[in-house]
Amino acid sequence: MRKLRLIFSILTVVFASLGLAKILSYDISLPLMFVSMILTFLVWSKECYDKGSKRDSYIFLGVAIFIAAITAFNIISNFSSKENNAGIQNGETVQMYSQEEINSAIDVIKKEFEKDWKGCTLKEIHYAGDKVSKEHQEFAERYNADEVIVLVSTFDVDESDGDGSLNPNSTYTDWNWILVRKNGGKWKHVDHGY
Known part of the structure; x- marks a missing residue:
């Protein structure tokens, strides 16, 4: 026993x-x-x-x-x-990227957000769609990459206002995250904002 x-x-x-x-x-x-x-x-x-x-x-x-x-x-x-994780979803039907590719881009932003965006809470993040990603193709050229993916998020800012550049006690919606990669490699966050 x-x-x-x-x-x-x-x-x-x-x-x-x-x-x-x-x-x-x-x-x-x-x-x-x-x-x-x-x-x-x-x-x-x-x-x-x-x-x-x-x-x-x-x-x-x-x-x-x-x-x-x-x-x-x-x-x-x-x-x-x-x-x-409840708010993570895809914005629309996708042909450019697989679900796995989108998820890996989302993971990059989630990790960075958790690490660097103190005083902020990510509520939702999803793929902006093929059309929006194609409209941002100049970022691939600018960063010596061949692919661009754009994610859209909603996040809350507490009273500490994050890094000082955000409005305290507010919610940001439709915030873009632009990532690039070369030859199917890892996604790299290169820009964000409206």
Whole structure:
């Protein structure tokens, strides 16, 4: 029974860690973590009941609280990340770029936004469409690239007004992000604004 308990306990911690590290998606890690946690509780509670040991009962309670805290953190993180991604969509039917190419451009902006745009919250970002991207082809020539993609976003600015160039307590809509790349390489953000 002790080996079984140890195995299930380790699995619970592993699945929780994989979820926290975002190696596994929450849709996979949470159910696996719950199943292994329940099995751990069942094995351990039977063991404590059979022994009648108070010390083991306290240890069991401590582990249960720890695992419940990890689970709660995972659930809260899951809802938070889903909320941040809820507004990501494509603006229109696309022929120039695949969904994967668009997503990789969106990821570039999301990472940069999180890192450099303090005091701002990205609400929505999507592909502006083939027509808009073609209209911005001069950026490819300017930056020695052969492809341009334009994304459109909505974001909120808090009272700190971001870097000082934005209006505090406001929402910016239809904000363009222009990215370029050469020979199908990585997207590079080169300009933004209206």
